């Protein structure tokens with residue numbers, strides 16, 4: 001059969017489409033989607049193929065996942081920092097580790113984590129003061145990091161005292177959208193301040209991780225959190241493997257949820273009716289502070305989070321690499337290329353969503369009639385996010401705990417976004433907390 005290369009935007013010699021992609025990756029992919037089912041472009045020296053049909057996304061992530069492992073070169077970038085943990089490992093190692101770690105995320109465990117989620121959020125609430133502006137993204141990042149460390153590694157670990165909060169921020173700097181191309185092209189030894197800061201942060205986090213591990217091994221207490229699962233696994237894990245997994249969870253287990261919550265507060269501030277309805281549901285369901293049982297009664301809260309994840313999926317694209325030449329819709333995609341599954345594009349595709357740009361939580365009330373992979377904020381198939389239940393529980397409990405006592409007023413107009421590994425606000429997200437009673441509560 002004749003070879004057919006898919007269409008795509010014209011690039012420049014040497015850089016291909018990198019300059020368009022770096023400027024605004026999401027807008028670039030939206031433009032690309034106009035070319036059709038499979039779109040070819042070139043970024044960072046990679047021959048990229050973007051798929052815009054949910055059925056093709058399903059084929060890659062689920063039905064034929066063995067033929068589409070993670071993109072190796074992209075993975076290597078992360079591996080420098082995270083080693084071979086659950087996010088970056090492939091093949092047998094990944095399979096063994098996923099099976100070992102999965103129990104820490106079953107519903108019984110997630111139920112137990114709920115109290116921590118509410119406790120930590122209550123502390124955030126106490127730190128807020130009516131009328132005093134806060135960066136909501138920072139506040140949500142601190143809250144979700146404290147929750148993560150508390151649930152995964154132990155209640156006795158103080159994130160601020162141990163410098164974990166600052167180190168995680170520095171450690172993530174190379175992956176920030178504006179830094180990513182530099183990180184990618186610069187040699188490891190380059191005297192670039194954010195790379196050196198990240199290196200020092202990594203040393204500090206490693207020290208902390210080994211110290212936490214040592215204390216756990218020496219302790220008498222019976223625990224059943226993630227660290228216990230790692231330490232007590234049937235097939236003993238080397239300390240280096242446990243280190244990689246702990247760093248991986250520090251990296252993958254809080255920022256995405258913090259971003260989701262940041263987007264929720266931004267959207268609520270623009271949609272006061274939605275916020276009033278959410279608050280009314282929380283008031284009606286919760287007798288005192290929110291608890292895990294309430295989660296099963298929440299309906300609208302779940303819709304609000306799902307809709308925020310549709311409009312602003314923190315994992316705005318998923319990358320894979322075909323191990324052999326494949327065809328999608330009559331087009332050839334060569335082995336070793338970069339396959340892009342554009343969450344952002346499919347979540348805003350008007351073939352599947354009425355008025356796709358609008359924030360309408362009620363669109364989730366009837367479940368909707370659309371292909372399964374028109375919506376995949378947590379990925380799909382065997383490498384689906386292991387923290388999905390955790391994140392959905394956390395987002396709703398944090399939201400329910402805060403929305404009863406606070407409403408946030410924006411101090412900016414538009415939420416400008418940029419996209420690196422995750423989709424992020426490009427500037428500060430400064431908001432003024434106010435008491436809802438002061439603004440008028442409606443039941």
Ligand code: HEM
Nearest residue numbers: 086087252253256257260315377378379383385386387391
């Ligand atoms: C709203 C919050 C979250 C979003 C949107 C999200 C999104 C994702 C996505 C899309 C993937 C799949 C990536 C791929 O297939 O290439 C993934 C994987 C993963 N996520 Fe999440 N995630 C969230 C929260 C969490 C939390 C709370 C944890 C842990 C506590 C977590 C831990 C992980 C890990 C370890 C993986 C790798 C799983 C594997 O490959 O086996 N995530 N996440």
